[in-house]
Amino acid sequence: MPKSKHSKKDKLLGSPVKKLEPQPPAVPESLADPLEPGESWETLSPEERSPIRSYLDQIGKTPLLTLEQETALARRVLKGDEAARQQMIQANLRLVVRIAKDYDNFGLPLMDLISEGNFGLIKAVERFDPDKGGKLSTYAAWWIKQAIKRALASSGKTIRLPVHMVDRISQMRRIIAQLTKELEREPSNEEIALAMEIPIAKVVHMKSVANRAASLDQPVGEEGESTLGDLVKDESARTPFENLRGKSDVSEINELLARLDPREAEVITLRFGLSGESPLTLEEIGEKFKLTRERVRQLQQGALMQLRRIMTERQKLLTPEDVRKNKLADARAEVLSEFFRSKGAKIPTRPNREGL
CATH class of the missing domain: 1.10.10.10 (Winged helix-like DNA-binding domain superfamily/Winged helix DNA-binding domain)
Structure with a gap:
């Protein structure tokens, strides 16, 4: 069965999917309004109310799907039909909002929770097989919750201040x-x-x-x-990645980034200019991905921690003595040395060289 040709790096980060052709009439379901019965927009903070309202106005224009429509579209998605995939995502964005509201006030803004949940919805739509029974909303709920929980777990905010x-x-x-x-x-x-x-x-x-x-x-x-x-944070502090130059270094870093989540890898690439472009600020990356500055910072921090773990694993294969004997390229050794030193290894600091 052919796989869908869509990219995993969808830019559906809290923004509505591009509207396709008109769809069949809507069917009345509980998901038509993401607010609970008796709930008011006044329960949301003023900062959240405006963007949430605007977002819901946009996604609310897409009719919900009947079970027959959902089944037909899902089968087309499994065959690689991009239009069907987009339509299924559009029709279920309100489900993400409803689930995301259950995780509000746990450390991330509601719009960020929705953005993360949208990634879960995308995965669910891509994997859903209607012939195995069940509805997409039931199947997608698990993926949406997992995506949101993962974001909360990596946010580093186990305790919120009043x-x-x-x-x-x-x-x-x-x-x-x-x-x-x-x-x-x-x-x-x-x-x-x-x-x-x-x-x-x-x-x-x-x-x-x-x-x-x-x-x-x-x-x-x-x-x-x-x-x-x-x-307390020194925003001007340089990381090993900001010192990298040369083709051999690009190969090394690409190998490391390949082991990260695709979105985390892209954040690191943009933040430190690893693709040859000028480094972007947290705000600029946030605008690109429709995420808050705070969320971009969290993704950057999580990615750097993961890279540190990866480099720690490599200590089993490469020793400090290997570095001292120049068995690695200078820039690569600089990266490895910093990680070795972070784990207590006593490695002489290399003198700065022109071009590094």
């Missing part, structure tokens, strides 16, 4: 940045407390809570435009 605390920490961040600029040094707790008009003990407590309960990837601010990690 909303009021997040707002206060956001305010503290802005004041720290302002004072740092004015004083040309990091402000003391006393200076922060004076500027915020709160007790010093409150400042100490807020810093403690932020460090103890929140991931550095926790979004702060009314629009989630930054994270607590912005307070």
Whole structure:
């Protein structure tokens, strides 16, 4: 049976699929409205309400499928029919929204949960066999939930701060940045407390809570435009990948990236300019994939952690002595050496060379 020719790197990241030809009349089902009975849009935050409403207005234009239509389309999908695949995805996007709402307030914005769930829906549509019995909605629910759970598990946010605390920490961040600029040094707790008009003990407590309960990837601010990690993370720090040059290095990195999730690999490629293009910012990558800056940061972090694990496995085959004896190309050795050093191996730091 021929496989579908569509790419795994679908750009259905929270955006509606391009509309195809008009479809048969809709049938009334519970999925027609992703909100639960008696539920109101007022339960969503103002930041989420507008994009969610706009998104639902768009996907709501696509009629649902009857069981007969679903069966016929699914059989066409298994034969590689791209139009049928797109139509099935379109007709079930509301299912993703309904499921995603069950996982809201677990650490990711609702639109990001929907984007992740859409990936699960795509996989379900590609694998669904109507002749085995059951409906796509039942089959797809598992894939959608798995995609969302995986995103939550990799987000690094096992504990969320109360909303009021997040707002206060956001305010503290802005004041720290302002004072740092004015004083040309990091402000003391006393200076922060004076500027915020709160007790010093409150400042100490807020810093403690932020460090103890929140991931550095926790979004702060009314629009989630930054994270607590912005307070301590050095955005200018270079990674081994930013130092790579030459064809041999490209081969090495491509081998590593091939072991990552396709989307994580693309994020790393764009972030560090591994394809020869200029590196993109988190915001630029987010715009490309229709994801928030926060989610792109999480994907980048997860990918780098996975690469570190991969390189750790290679320590069984390559020793620090191999590196010292120049059995690897300079740039490749630099990458390996950094990972060796991260695991406690004492490897001399190579002097910087022109072109590296």
